[in-house]
Amino acid sequence: MLRFLRGKKALAGLAIAGGAVLAAVGSATPALGFFSPPLLLQIHVTSPATLVAKGAGAKVTVKFQCAGAKTATVRVKLTERSGNTIAKGSGSALVGCTNRNQNTVVTVTNHSTKPFKVGSALAKGVISGCTPNLKVCGKEVAQRTIKISK
Numbered sequence: 001m002l003r004f005l006r007g008k009k010a011l012a013g014l015a016i017a018g019g020a021v022l023a024a025v026g027s028a029t030p031a032l033g034f035f036s037p038p039l040l041l042q043i044h045v046t047s048p049a050t051l052v053a054k055g056a057g058a059k060v061t062v063k064f065q066c067a068g069a070k071t072a073t074v075r076v077k078l079t080e081r082s083g084n085t086i087a088k089g090s091g092s093a094l095v096g097c098t099n100r101n102q103n104t105v106v107t108v109t110n111h112s113t114k115p116f117k118v119g120s121a122l123a124k125g126v127i128s129g130c131t132p133n134l135k136v137c138g139k140e141v142a143q144r145t146i147k148i149s150k
Contacts, residue, residue, distance in 0.1 A: 038068045038131050038135070038136045039067070039068040039069060039129065039130075039131055039136045039137075039138055040065065040066060040067040040068055040099070041064075041065075041066050041069075041072065041127045041128070041129055041138055041139065041140040042064060042065040042066070042127070042140055043062060043063070043064045043074065043125045043126065043127040043140050043141070043142045044062070044063040044064070044125070044142055045060060045061075045062055045076065045123045045124075045125040045142055045143075045144055045146060046060075046061045046062065046063060046103075046146070047123075047144075047146035047147050048146060048147040048148060048149040049061075049078070049108070049121070049123070049146055049147070049148045049149070050148075050149060050150070051116055051117075051118065051148060051149070051150055052107065054115060055087070055110065055115025055116040055117055056109070056110050056115060056116075057089065057091075057107055057108055057109045057110055057116070058078060058089070058107075058108045058110075058116050058121075058148055059105050059106070059107055059108075060076045060078065060091075060105070060106050060107075060108055060123060060125075060146070061103055061104070061105050061106075062074055062076060062103065062104055062105075062106055062125050063101060063102070063103055064095065064101075064102055064103075064104065064127050065099070065100065065101050065102065066095070066097035066098075066099075066127060066129055067097055067098075067099035068097070068129075068131050068136070069097045069129035069130055069131055069132070070096070070097060070132055071094055071095065071096055071097060071129065072094075072095055072097055072127050072128060072129030073092055073093075073094055073095075073127070073128050073129065074092060074093050074094075074095055074104060074106060074125065074126070074127050075090065075091070075092040075106075075125070075126045075127075075128075076090065076091055076092070076106040076108050076123060076124070076125050076126075077089070077090045077108070077123070077124045078090070078108045078116065078121050078122070078123055078148075079121060079122045079124075080116055080117070080119060080120070080121035080122070080148065081119075082112075082114035082115065082116070082117055083114060085112070085113070085114050086112065086114070087110055087112045087114045087115060087116050087117070087121075088110070088111055088112045089108045089109050089110040089111050089112070089116070090108060090109065090111065091106045091107045091108040091109055092106065093105075093106050097129065116148055117148070118148055118149055118150060119147070119148055120145050120146065120147055120148070121145070121146055121147075121148050122143065122144075122145055122146075123143070123144060123145070123146045124141065124142070124143045125141070125142045125143070126139055126140070126141050126142075127139065127140050128140075
């Protein structure tokens, strides 16, 4: 009887260990799919951005590369301290994928009550896209502090 209980405990231990291995491999699979050859997405937000319409927006230049998709969406969010409050905004652009380094200018529209001003801001750039058959989709994020100038 004691031998039978030891066998059950060993079997239960193996089942738990096997489940842990499957969970680890299963959760890593989507990330590996994004980095596989069908899709390449890279983004870099450049500095400085340029104020437009007296701080109602800013033009942000983004360097990107995408391959394996026909088009990709580039989004930029800006957050800047403006006096005692925060000025925030976002903008996006649809770009064509050429497998070459490219630039695009995204106009970020201010969504807060305070305007953007000359100074520094936190910029977050995101590029997202899918292969034409929609089997592989992904996104890449870049975040950095940039200058805003006139």
